[in-house]
Amino acid sequence: xxxxxxxxxxxxxxxxxxxxxxxxxxxxxxxxxxxxxxxxxxxxxxxxxxxxxxxxxxxxxxxxxxxxxxxxxxxxxxxxxxxxxxxxxxxxxxxxxxxxxxxxxxxxxxxxxxxxxxxxxxxxxxxxxxxxxxxxxxxxxxxxxxxxxxxxxxxxxxxxxxxxxxxxxxxxxxxxxxxxxxxxxxxxxxxxxxxxxxxxxxxxxxxxxxxxxxxxxxxxxxxxxxxxxxxxxxxxxxxxxxxxxxxxxxxxxxxxxxxxxxxxxxxxxxxxxxxxxxxxxxxxxxxxxxxxxxxxxxxxxxxxxxxxxxxxxxxxxxxxxxxxxxxxxxxxxxxxxxxxxxxxxxxxxxxxxxxxxxxxxxxxxxxxxxxxxxxxxxxxxxxxxxxxxxxxxxxxxxxxxxxxxxxxxxxxxxxxxxxxxxxxxxxxxxxxxxxxxxxxxxxxxxxxxxxxxxxxxxxxxxxxxxxxxxxxxxxxxxxxxxxxxxxxxxxxxxxxxxxxxxxxxxxxxxxxxxxxxxxxxxxxxxxxxxxxxxxxxxxxxxxxxxxxxxxxxxxxxxxxxxxxxxxxxxxxxxxxxxxxxxxxxxxxxxxxxxxxxxxxxxxxxxxxxxxxxxxxxxxxxxxxxxxxxxxxxxxxx
Numbered sequence: 157x158x159x160x161x162x163x164x165x166x167x168x169x170x171x172x173x174x175x176x177x178x179x180x181x182x183x184x185x186x187x188x189x190x191x192x193x194x195x196x197x198x199x200x201x202x203x204x205x206x207x208x209x210x211x212x213x214x215x216x217x218x219x220x221x222x223x224x225x226x227x228x229x230x231x232x233x234x235x236x237x238x239x240x241x242x243x244x245x246x247x248x249x250x251x252x253x254x255x256x257x258x259x260x261x262x263x264x265x266x267x268x269x270x271x272x273x274x275x276x277x278x279x280x281x282x283x284x285x286x287x288x289x290x291x292x293x294x295x296x297x298x299x300x301x302x303x304x305x306x307x308x309x310x311x312x313x314x315x316x317x318x319x320x321x322x323x324x325x326x327x328x329x330x331x332x333x334x335x336x337x338x339x340x341x342x343x344x345x346x347x348x349x350x351x352x353x354x355x356x357x358x359x360x361x362x363x364x365x366x367x368x369x370x371x372x373x374x375x376x377x378x379x380x381x382x383x384x385x386x387x388x389x390x391x392x393x394x395x396x397x398x399x400x401x402x403x404x405x406x407x408x409x410x411x412x413x414x415x416x417x418x419x420x421x422x423x424x425x426x427x428x429x430x431x432x433x434x435x436x437x438x439x440x441x442x443x444x445x446x447x448x449x450x451x452x453x454x455x456x457x458x459x460x461x462x463x464x465x466x467x468x469x470x471x472x473x474x475x476x477x478x479x480x481x482x483x484x485x486x487x488x489x490x491x492x493x494x495x496x497x498x499x500x501x502x503x504x505x506x507x508x509x510x511x512x513x514x515x516x517x518x519x520x521x522x523x524x525x526x527x528x529x530x531x532x533x534x535x536x537x538x539x540x541x542x543x544x545x546x547x548x549x550x551x552x553x554x555x556x557x558x559x560x561x562x563x564x565x566x567x568x569x570x571x572x573x574x575x576x577x578x579x580x581x582x583x584x585x586x587x588x589x590x591x592x593x594x595x596x597x598x599x600x601x602x603x604x605x606x607x608x609x610x611x612x613x614x615x616x617x618x619x620x621x622x623x624x625x626x627x628x629x630x631x632x633x634x635x636x637x638x639x640x641x642x643x644x645x646x647x648x649x650x651x652x653x654x655x656x657x658x659x660x661x662x663x664x665x666x667x668x669x670x671x672x673x674x675x676x677x678x679x680x681x682x683x684x685x686x687x688x689x690x691x692x693x694x695x696x697x698x699x700x701x702x703x704x705x706x707x708x709x710x711x712x713x714x715x716x717x718x719x720x721x722x723x724x725x726x727x728x729x730x731x732x733x734x735x736x737x738x739x740x741x742x743x744x745x746x747x748x749x750x751x752x753x754x755x756x757x758x759x760x761x762x763x764x765x766x767x768x769x770x771x772x773x774x775x776x777x778x779x780x781x782x783x784x785x786x787x788x789x790x791x792x793x
Contacts, residue, residue, distance in 0.1 A: 184210050188219060200227040201778050208774065218244050222255055228770065229258070232785040234265045235763075236770035253282050260292065265789070269300045287318035294326045303330040321347040321354060332364050340364045355381035359391045366398055374398050389418040390549040393425060405436060421787065423452040423545040427459060439466050452546050454760055457483050457490065464496065473500050491517045652707035656714055659700035663721070666693050697721050712741035716748050719755075728755050746775035753780070757787070 187206050194203035204227050210220035225240030241259035260275035276293045283289060294309035310327035313320075328343035344361035348354060362377030378395040381388050396411035412429040415422055430445030446463040449456055464479035480497040483490050494517030502510035641658045648654060701718035705711050719734035735752035738745050753768035766788035773780035 184214055184217065188217075188223075191220075191223060195223060195227060195230075198230075200230050201773075201776075201781070203227050204774060205776060224774075225255075225262075226258070228774070229262055231773065231781045232789055233770045233773055233781065234262050235766050235788070236774060237262045238266065239770075253279060257289065257292070260296070264292075264296055264299065267299075269296055272296045273300070285316065287313040287316040287320075287323075290316075291318070291320060291323050291326065294323070294330075298326055298330050298333075301333070303333045306330040319350060321350040321357065324350070325357060325360065328364070329360065332360075332367065335367075337364050337368050353384050355384040355388050355391065358384070359388070359394055362391075362398075363394060366394070366401075371398050371401050375402075387418055389415045389422070392418075393422075393549070396425075396428070400432065405432060408432060409436075419549060421452055421546060422549070423449045423456070426452075427456075427545060430459075430462065434462070434466060439470055442466055443470075449545070455486055456545065457486055460486075461490070461493065464493075468496065468500060473504060476500055489520045489523065491521045493517075494520065650707060652704040652711060652714075655700045655707070656704040656711070656717075659697050659704065659714075659717065662693065662697045662700065663717070666690065666697070691725065694721055694725050698725075710741055712738040712745060712748070715741070716745065716751070719748075719751065723751075723755065728759055731755050732759070744775055746772045746777040749775065750777050750780055753783070762788075 187210055191203040191206040191210070194200070194206065204224055207220045207224040207227070210217050211224070214220070221240045221244040225237045225244065228234075228237040228240060238259060241255050241262060244255050245259065256275045257279040260272040260279065263269070263272035263275065273293065273296050276289060276296060280286065280289050280293065290309045290313040294306040294313070297303075297306040297309060307327055307330045310323050310330070313323050324343045324347035328340040328347065331337075331340035331343065341361060341364055344357055344364065347357045348361070351357065358377045358381040362374040362381070365371075365374040365377060375395060375398055378391045378398070381391040382395075385391075392411040392414045396408040396415070399405070399408035399411060409429065409432060412425050412432070415425040416429070419425065426445045426448040430442045430449065433439075433442035433445060443463055443466050446459045446466070449459040450463070453459070460479045460483050464476045464483070467473075467476040467479065477497060477500055480493045480500075483493040484497075494513045498510040498513035498517065501507075501513060641654060641661060644651065644654045645658065698718055698721045701714050701721065704714045705718070708714070715734045715738040719731040719738070722728070722731035722734060732752060732755045735748045735755065738748040739752065742748070749768045750772035753765040753772065756762070756765035756768060766784060769780040769784050769788065773784065
């Protein structure tokens with residue numbers, strides 16, 4: 157049964173840092189104080205923008221790093237928060253004691269319990285009589301399975317007369333892990349007395365009753381938790397497990413469905429529901445759920461093994477062999493995988509392959525049983541990693557998930573609004589619309605309009621000017637714009653902006669045509685000829701971006717746009733290289749960080765993806781924080 161533990165309380169002590177004038181520049185102090193007010197009003201994104209300015213002007217400003225870390229923590233950007241706390245500590249102020257306490261909480265969230273323990277120990281050494289710090293260390297020790305140490309810290313905190321439900325919750329969880337159910341129930345009762353509407357306490361007390369085989373008592377606690385919070389997925393999950401014990405599979409299935417409504421990335425719920433479907437004889441549903449588990453945790457060997465057995469029973473022998481192959485690649489000592497694969501090979505008349513697998517399975521069995529304690533410990537660590545599942549139980553409302561923006565940031569293009577400045581500018585619309593508050597503007601080097609002069613008429617018609625091309629492109633008269641830009645390229649074949657703009661025109665034309673075709677053929681599949689035609693069109697777009705980059709190697713926005721094309725061609729590795737090149741040219745290119753994050757996430761580089769989203773958020777792309785909150789809070793270590 158999954159056990160979810162309370163997170164340490166994160167306290168921002170703003171006033172502590174407001175006393176005294178630390179910095180010489182008055183303007184920095186004013187901006188910093190304004191950022192603190194934003195934090196006090198929960199305007200974390202605005203505060204980050206101001207703190208970025210402080211750091212850019214004064215890179216050694218410890219307070220700016222500290223408070224930016226606090227903002228990122230509040231936005232669930234734990235990776236970014238840890239980086240900023242570390243900058244405040246290791247680079248500029250190694251004795252910034254409060255930062256150790258807060259970094260400990262960030263590391264706790266990230267699952268770096270050893271690092272969290274080191275930080276909180278340092279803080280406790282400076283404040284040995286701080287009950288809250290002892291409580292935080294108790295939770296860290298609990299997460300590290302040091303149950304006796306956790307209980308000791310809780311008892312010491314209670315001796316200081318602290319009135320906190322968290323102390324009792326932590327102590328009870330440790331007692332439950334030690335099978336001391338009587339004391340665990342008593343401590344959960346104390347937590348409930350302090351906070352009677354704490355649904356988490358009821359769920360945890362229900363878990364203890366479940367362990368005591370008091371299933372009806374557990375159900376009553378879960379029901380009460382749900383009466384407090386109807387979206388408490390943690391309660392539904394544990395109630396489902398209890399319903400299975402009571403042989404009520406229908407009720408259990410309903411509860412798992414509710415969990416997945418609130419927690420669409422909860423691999424535990426998918427896994428258990430898959431087992432339930434399998435036991436109910438619903439093979440296809442079970443396979444679909446194990447597929448979901450493997451999308452979230454691709455190397456989970458138990459999900460692979462369960463899926464392989466289901467495929468084997470359903471006579472999908474090729475699919476079963478692929479899963480057994482993957483299991484053996486991940487964990488060569490999985491003897492059952494050899495034996496099951498041997499049976500499939502025998503059924504496929506591969507007698508030699510079957511014999512080899514049977515012999516290898518026996519050898520692996522002997523090797524496993526002959527291992528010493530050190531080897532078994534290493535194997536156990538590997539097995540834990542291969543069995544990793546994800547479950548946040550954060551009760552995110554479905555409406556939040558529905559509105560989550562997980563689309564790539566769009567193309568950058570030339571805006572006719574900037575023509576009169578006599579400099580070529582590229583701007584990016586935020587979420588496909590030009591917004592005066594959020595649009596980002598780049599001046600392109602060596603792009604005076606002497607190169608592409610607005611006075612140049614492609615014909616005798618004064619309306620057919622460069623301005624008109626851009627306007628036609630941006631209002632989707634793409635064919636007309638394409639004809640005009642071709643004439644410019646004929647006159648100036650070394651103009652990078654011309655190739656860039658023609659690529660934009662073609663890009664939009666393909667997307668418009670694709671949207672039109674989807675509208676009229678929604679019920680029919682696209683034929684192979686259409687797919688080949690569309691692929692060739694994308695390759696033509698990429699060739700124009702290639703030419704623009706060849707003529708202007710530092711054209712970061714061309715790399716960005718070319719990466720978008722590569723994504724549509726499913727060349728995600730190539731796209732990632734282009735996004736990274738754009739970032740190398742312009743490290744503050746927020747949209748490139750953002751899109752790179754999506755590609756990394758798709759390639760299962762989840763930790764790296766979350767780092768990119770953190771950087772994009774720091775640079776002002778607030779859509780990143782929605783992704784971070786929903787997908788970066790449970791990244792495997």
